[in-house]
Amino acid sequence: MIGALWSNFDYAVSVVLFLIGLYCVIAKNNLIKKFMGLNIMETSVFAFIVAIGVVDRGSAPIMGPGARGPFVNPIPQALILTGIVVAVSTTALALSLIVRVWHQCGTIEADELRELE
């Protein structure tokens, strides 16, 4: 199993990144830090899916004169391009909600917010 994992080193890195993000979401107390943890998790998923599209000695999938194969898989790149933009949108909305919480409650620490109830 270790040998198989070593040949899939790039996938394993994205798992590690995912767990770092999950740690931030669970352990951190500040809402912005929690959300940055969620962003790290998103990034790890993006890195994983783009890594699926990699082909040995593949070049960018741009046709035209002089283009020679093999080309890398264009579908993960297209999917992740849209995914990144949706991640930006959720980040913007979450940050604006956090700004709103800060104006209303004067704090964005999760435990202090729990005491306010």
Add this chain to the structure above:
Amino acid sequence: MKKALIIALLAVAAIPLLAAMASMPRFGSPEQPAYTHVASRYLQKGAEEAGADNVVTGVILNYRGFDTNGEVTVIFTACAATAAVLVTSGSRKKEKPGEATVPLSPVVGYVVRLLAPFIALFAFYVVLFGEVSPGGGFQGGTIFAALIIILSVVAGRNVAERVLPARVRPWLQIAGPLSFIAVGTLGAVLTGSYLGFPHARGLLATAMLMGIELGIGIGGATVFASIFWRLGDEP
């Protein structure tokens, strides 16, 4: 104590994930299932069918056009939701034009002013050459939004807002969905299906893709800049 518990929990969660990664097809293998089915057809026929040399652009705007249409609506919705959550009374703290929001060294301001036209030119290059080179509407729009954001940090918001005047900003924000609907309707008239691209006339299909790219670029840049400004508003 709590941290140790969390790390132990994550270590337990890591085992099935790493086992799944070990059983995936080898990294970079040309025989993996993700590469041998749809992708190989896109790579063979994509350039002529989609009307764009860059297959990624072809996949985004032509094969998966409906997906992207929904997605430009998502970023517009995010902009609208941010505006709805952070309702302002319109009494923004007045700042003098040309005044930075944070104290900066003159070198930073000079370099930003020097580079600004080149960054703008690069953004438009990335948008318009998305068909034949790496790039596209989202990427170019993000570069332009970054220029506006750095201008509003360095030169003050009033200077940056002159690039996107408040009068036309709502129309620019919705430029992405609007251009998609316009091109999709044009496709419906020409081919009978929404977002259909005429195969026979390659030049027209490329022009339609470019129209969408330009709409996404302008819309994306305006939306990201507006979100940034809105987050900095005084309530």
